[in-house]
Amino acid sequence: MHSAVSSIAPEWLVVPDDANDLVPGVWPASAVRDADGELVIGGVTAGELARTFGTPLQVLDETEVRRRAAQTRSAFDAAAAAHGTTARVYYAGKALLNTTIVRWVTDEGLNVDVCTGGELEVALAAGADAARLGFHGNNKSVAELERAVEVGIGTIVIDSEIEIERLAAIVSRTGTTQRVMLRVNSGVHAETHDFLATAHEDQKFGTPLALAPTLVARIRDIEGLEFAGLHCHIGSQIFGVAGFRESASRVLDLHQELLAGGDIPQLNLGGGFGIAYTRADTPTPIAELAEGIVAAVAEGCAARGIPVPALSFEPGRAIVGNAGVTLYEVGTIKDVALDTGSRRYVSVDGGMSDNARPALYGAQYSARLASRAGSGEPALTRVVGKHCESGDIVVDHEHLPADVAPGDLLAVAATGAYCAPLSSNYNHVPRPPIVAVADGAARVIVRGETLNDLLGRDAGIE
Incomplete structure (x- = not known):
C-alpha cells in the first residue's frame, strides 16, 4: 500500500497496490x-x-446474510451462557426488510424487530410468529398498537407516557395482556454521526432515566400490561464495547432501583454494531462484542448484588450490510x-x-x-x-x-x-x-x- 499522494484525498484513503482488489470484510465472502x-x-x-x-x-x-445471522446468535448465546443467563437476538428490520429476509433470519434463530405498522405487516406476511416480534417506534399510532396487540406481538417497546395510556385503553377494551418494555436514554453518546446517536437526551427517542421510575410504576399499575424490563439503544455504526459498557452501567442502576417494585426479567441493550465500509474500518468481531457487553452486564449485576437478567440485542446492519x-x-x-x-x-x-x-x-x-x-x-x-x-x-x-x-x-x-x-x-x-x-x-x-x-x-x- 502507498500513502495517498493527492492533497484533496482524505488521510484515511491510501493508494492500493491493485485497484481491482476486494478488501475482505467489506465485500461478501463469496465475492x-x-x-x-x-x-x-x-x-x-x-x-x-x-x-x-x-x-x-x-x-x-443469501449465504452471507444467513452466516452472519447464525454467527451473531451463536456469539450471544455463548456469551450469555458463560455468565449464567440467556440472550435473544432480534434482527432490526429497519436496516432492510422484505418477506425473504424475514424468512432467512428466522430460519437462523433470530427474532425480528419492527417499528411501523408496515414493517409489522411484512413480518407477518412472511409467516413470522408474532410472539417473536418486537415493536419499536417513537410515534406508534393507536391503530398500530391495536394491530400489534390483536396479532399477539411478543413485546411492545414503550417510547413515551402517551403510549402507556394508549395501551392501557386497548388492553382494557380487549381484555388482553401485553408484554412491554420501556425505552430509556442512558445519556451515553455513541461515537458516530449526530443523526445516528440515539441515547443522548436532546432527541426524539426514549425517556430520561430520571422519569423512568414514575412511568414504570404507572405500567405496573395497569391490569393487562406486563412490565418486562428496560430498553436502551445508544446509536449505530459503533466500534468497540466501551460505549455499551458505560450505558449498561447506568441502566443497571435504574434496573436495581426498579427491582424493589417487582421482578424484571429482561434487559435489552439494542444494537448498532459497526461494519466495514472501506479498508480503513476495523469493526469489532461479533464474538468479542458479545462477550464484552454480556461480561459488563454480569460484572455490573455482581457489583450490585442483583441477578443477571435475560438479555436482548437488535443488530441489523451487522447482519445485512x-x-x-x-x-x-x-x-x-x-x-x-x-x-x-x-x-x-x-x-x-x-x-x-x-x-x-x-x-x-x-x-x-x-x-x-x-x-x-x-x-x-x-x-x-x-x-x-x-x-x-x-x-x-x-x-x-x-x-x-x-x-x-x-x-x-x-x-x-x-x-x-x-x-x-x-x-x-x-x-x-x-x-x-x-x-x-x-x-x-x-x-x-x-x-x-x-x-x-x-x-x-x-x-x-x-
Whole structure:
C-alpha cells in the first residue's frame, strides 16, 4: 500500500497496490474475480446479473446474510451462557426488510424487530410468529398498537407516557395482556454521526432515566400490561464495547432501583454494531462484542448484588450490510483539475435515489470495476449519480483504475443496510430491484419499479 499522494484525498484513503482488489470484510465472502477479472457474487457474474435484471441493481448474498445471522446468535448465546443467563437476538428490520429476509433470519434463530405498522405487516406476511416480534417506534399510532396487540406481538417497546395510556385503553377494551418494555436514554453518546446517536437526551427517542421510575410504576399499575424490563439503544455504526459498557452501567442502576417494585426479567441493550465500509474500518468481531457487553452486564449485576437478567440485542446492519452490493453502469466520465490535485468524476445510472446515506450522513463506501479487471493506474475518483443535486455522491473518495470507461459495470460494496429502505423516486427515477444470489443462482426478491409504476400514481394522467 502507498500513502495517498493527492492533497484533496482524505488521510484515511491510501493508494492500493491493485485497484481491482476486494478488501475482505467489506465485500461478501463469496465475492471473487473469475479468470477474466469479472466480479462474481454468490457464484453469479456481474455481467450476467446486469444482463438479466438491468442496472442499477441491488444484489444480496443469501449465504452471507444467513452466516452472519447464525454467527451473531451463536456469539450471544455463548456469551450469555458463560455468565449464567440467556440472550435473544432480534434482527432490526429497519436496516432492510422484505418477506425473504424475514424468512432467512428466522430460519437462523433470530427474532425480528419492527417499528411501523408496515414493517409489522411484512413480518407477518412472511409467516413470522408474532410472539417473536418486537415493536419499536417513537410515534406508534393507536391503530398500530391495536394491530400489534390483536396479532399477539411478543413485546411492545414503550417510547413515551402517551403510549402507556394508549395501551392501557386497548388492553382494557380487549381484555388482553401485553408484554412491554420501556425505552430509556442512558445519556451515553455513541461515537458516530449526530443523526445516528440515539441515547443522548436532546432527541426524539426514549425517556430520561430520571422519569423512568414514575412511568414504570404507572405500567405496573395497569391490569393487562406486563412490565418486562428496560430498553436502551445508544446509536449505530459503533466500534468497540466501551460505549455499551458505560450505558449498561447506568441502566443497571435504574434496573436495581426498579427491582424493589417487582421482578424484571429482561434487559435489552439494542444494537448498532459497526461494519466495514472501506479498508480503513476495523469493526469489532461479533464474538468479542458479545462477550464484552454480556461480561459488563454480569460484572455490573455482581457489583450490585442483583441477578443477571435475560438479555436482548437488535443488530441489523451487522447482519445485512456487507451482504449487499449495488451494480451500476458507468455513463459519463470527466476529469476536474484543481489547484490541489485532479479528481475524476465517474457518473453512474443510479445515485442518491437508491443510496441516500452519503448525502444524509457523509457515509463512505468502496467501489470496484465489476465487468472486468482494470489495467490502468489507480486514479482518485468520485463516483456520482445522475440526479440534479451536487450532493448526489455515491462514493466520495476511491481509487479506481484509470481505464474505467462508459459502459463498464461498477460495484459498490456494503449496501445491504439502509439503502433500499431510504430509497426514493427523486427525479422520477424508479427504485431498483433486489436480487438474491446463492450457489450460482439469482432470483428477484423485491421487484424493481418501472416508469409505468410511477406514472400510474399520477392522478392527472387520463
